[in-house]
Amino acid sequence: xxxxxxxxxxxxxxxxxxxxxxxxxxxxxxxxxxxxxxxxxxxxxxxxxxxxxxxxxxxxxxxxxxxxxxxxxxxxxxxxxxxxxxxxxxxxxxxxxxxxxxxxxxxxxxxxxxxxxxxxxxxxxxxxxxxxxxxxxxxxxxxxxxxxxxxxxxxxxxxxxxxxxxxxxxxxxxxxxxxxxxxxxxxxxxxxxxxxxxxxxxxxxxxxxxxxxxxxxxxxxxxxxxxxxxxxxxxxxxxxxx
Numbered sequence: 261x262x263x264x265x266x267x268x269x270x271x272x273x274x275x276x277x278x279x280x281x282x283x284x285x286x287x288x289x290x291x292x293x294x295x296x297x298x299x300x301x302x303x304x305x306x307x308x309x310x311x312x313x314x315x316x317x318x319x320x321x322x323x324x325x326x327x328x329x330x331x332x333x334x335x336x337x338x339x340x341x342x343x344x345x346x347x348x349x350x351x352x353x354x355x356x357x358x359x360x361x362x363x364x365x366x367x368x369x370x371x372x373x374x375x376x377x378x379x380x381x382x383x384x385x386x387x388x389x390x391x392x393x394x395x396x397x398x399x400x401x402x403x404x405x406x407x408x409x410x411x412x413x414x415x416x417x418x419x420x421x422x423x424x425x426x427x428x429x430x431x432x433x434x435x436x437x438x439x440x441x442x443x444x445x446x447x448x449x450x451x452x453x454x455x456x457x458x459x460x461x462x463x464x465x466x467x468x469x470x471x472x473x474x475x476x477x478x479x480x481x482x483x484x485x486x487x488x489x490x491x492x493x494x495x496x497x498x499x500x501x502x
Contacts (some may be wrong), residue, residue, distance in 0.1 A: 264304045265333040265495055266325045270313045270443055273480045274338035277402075277488035278308045289328075294321035298329070304495050307331065311443065315419055318443035322450040332499075333388060333459060334451040337491050339483040340415075340441040340462035341422055343430060347464055349478040350408030352399045352490045353415060353439040354392045355460035357381045358448045361418030361430055361440060372433050373416065375449070381414075382448035385457035391498035392459070395490065399463075402485040405478050408464070410490065413438040415460055417445040427469035439464060461494065463487035 269275050279285065284300035294317070296309035307329050311321035322334060340353060347353070359373035359381035366372055371380045392412060399408040414437045422430050422440045430440065444460040451458035463483030 261298070261329045263298060263307050263329045263331050264499060265335050266307045266309060266322065266329060266331040267335045267337045267491060268309045268311050268318055268322055268325070268443065268447055269338040269484070270311055270318065271338065271480070272310055274484040274487070275308050275310045276481070277485040278306065281488070281492070291324040292320060293317055294324060296325060301492055302496065304492060304499070306495070314442050315417065315446035319446040319450050322447050326450070326454055326456065331456060333385065333457045333495070334447060335458070335491055336444040336447045336460035336462070337487050338441070338462060339465040339480050339487065340439040342438070342464040342467040343416070343422065343427065343440045344438045345469070347411065347438050347467070348408060349464050349467060350399070350401065350405045350483070350486065351411050351464045352408060352486050353411045353413065353462050353464060354389070354490070355384055355415035355444060356389060356412050357383050358415040358417065358445045358460055359434070360445045361416040361422070361434065362420065378449060379452065382445065382452055382458065384459045387498050388457060388459040388494055391494045394497055395493055399486050399490065402482055402489065404482050408486065411438055415444055415462070416440050417442055422468040424469045430468070440468065459494065461487050461491045
């Protein structure tokens with residue numbers, strides 16, 4: 261089956277906005293800890309997969325999904341933590357390049373964040389990025405909070421939650437990264453290995469190291485809804501023959 265995209269999210273709350281927007285919904289399947297179903301959202305046909313949290317869950321769910329359908333793109337969706345000091349809750353970050361927050365083989369001559377034998381980082385598909393750039397700078401709110409900004413830049417992902425106590429080290433290692441989550445780079449590596457165009461689109465639900473005058477939390481439901489709307493808008497602009 262051909263689809264416009266496989267969209268992988270970690271949690272049920274992150275899949276719900278796609279389900280609520282769907283006009284048609286196929287039967288749900290289960291694969292290990294993951295579950296997915298093909299949805300029709302507007303003119304798009306997407307396989308939305310809930311993988312569970314973490315790099316391994318995300319990668320295994322994506323590989324299984326790619327064995328079921330032939331997608332025009334693989335998308336990492338859902339929520340994320342704001343890493344850069346100027347990122348705000350409610351923003352949506354689109355990853356131009358993504359890398360691993362925890363990979364460290366520098367003792368053997370690799371770059372920080374690079375898995376041996378793999379690229380230093382993973383670039384987003386240029387057609388999908390160009391589509392994101394057409395959307396404009398403002399992300400409307402869905403049900404709560406103030407409007408956010410659409411931010412394009414670097415992302416990191418790893419197997420640890422980044423908190424105010426640990427954010428300094430991550431910012432030092434990846435000074436240009438806007439956001440951090442626990443799935444995106446694993447999905448990017450799967451897309452790279454299988455030759456599938458990739459993009460990550462994450463709504464910022466919390467800040468890893470907020471300043472005193474910043475809101476530091478937004479409900480995951482709202483962040484995920486902003487991500488989902490941005491994902492479908494991007495896919496609509498960049499739609500490829502499926």
